[in-house]
Amino acid sequence: MQKILVILTCLILVCCNGQEPKRPLNKNQKMDKQNLEYITFGGGCFWCVEGVFENLKGVESVVSGYSGGHKANPTYQEVCTGETGHAEVVQVGYDPKVISYEQMMDVFFFLHDPTQLNRQGDDIGTQYRSVIFYKDEAEKARAEQALKTSEASGRWHGKYVTQIVKFEKFWPAEDYHQGYFDANPNQPYCSAVVAPKVAKFKKHYGELGMLKPEAVK
Known part of the structure; x- marks a missing residue:
């Protein structure tokens, strides 16, 4: 009975139920470099x-945060209500000489189901929407083309609902969210939801030689 209860708990836990362990910022957070481009x-x-x-090879920084809403300096608890308009996002700094924008988009569409509107699995709400933020018209065109390419590939069945929105502001999430999975792999949500996604990603992109050496296990 106890084992069954543990399994059920893992299945119903969602991202907003995360604990707040004290930890340093994401190990991948670094000072800006002139050769990097950023995508949110x-x-x-x-x-x-x-x-x-x-x-991923070529990725120099990954910061979790919030974008697309109307409230300045939102907190995690506020974003989880869905009332701030923000989406949970990551801002990634990458070296385009090592990994291209199109490769980044391929990973993005591999990682989540872009046909699900305002949800991913049991994580439900506008804060979990599929969204790409672009900086200028050229990047908007690249995002639109990447979406069309992925949709046409048949990777996911159905029409993509991914939003392509002009970037306005990125608000970094609280420190304890940075590098959360690395620091808390046994947290129920991480072991039940995050770990399988990471394993699936590593298998596919490892075969393509796109992983950092330390990520290959």
């Missing part, structure tokens, strides 16, 4: 998205 997107709980992108 959301595909469900940011623990999942961050846990994947930090393993």
Whole structure:
């Protein structure tokens, strides 16, 4: 009976039930470098998205945060209500000489189901929407093309609902969210939801030689 209760607990836990362990900032957070480009997107709980992108060759920084809403300096608890308009996102700094924008988009669409409106699995709400933020018209065109390419590939059945929105502001999430999966792999949500996504990602992109050496196990 106890084992069954533990399993059920894992299945119903969602990202907003995370604890607040004290920890330093994400190990991948570094000072800005002139050779880096930045992209901000959301595909469900940011623990999942961050846990994947930090393993890619060419990625120098991954910061979890909030974008797309109307409230300045939102807190996690406020965003979880869905009333601030923000999405849980990550802002990724990458070296375009090592990994291209199109490769980043391929990983993004591999990682989450872009046909689900305002949800990913049991994580339900506008804060979990699929969204790409663009900086200028050129990047908007690249995002639109990446969406069309992925949708046409048949990877996911159905029409994509991913929003492509002009970037306005990125608000970093609280410190304890940075590097959350690495620091808390046995937390119920992480072990039940994040870990399988990371494992699936590593298998596919490891075969393509796109993982950092330390991510290959």
